[in-house]
Amino acid sequence: MGIIVCQSCDATIDHVEDEKVTVLYSTCEHCQHEKEKFVSELD
Numbered sequence: 001m002g003i004i005v006c007q008s009c010d011a012t013i014d015h016v017e018d019e020k021v022t023v024l025y026s027t028c029e030h031c032q033h034e035k036e037k038f039v040s041e042l043d
């Protein structure tokens with residue numbers, strides 16, 4: 001079993017079925033939203 005971890009807040013986003021334990025990094029919905037908000041404020 002592998003896990004997908006948010007690279008911004010270290011929250012576990014999801015699990016993936018895998019023969020070996022792996023950790024994948026992505027961005028959770030919350031941080032993705034914050035990022036978009038930040039970008040829109042800069043624009």
Ligand SMILES: [Zn+2]
Nearest residue numbers: 006009028031
């Ligand atoms: Zn996050």
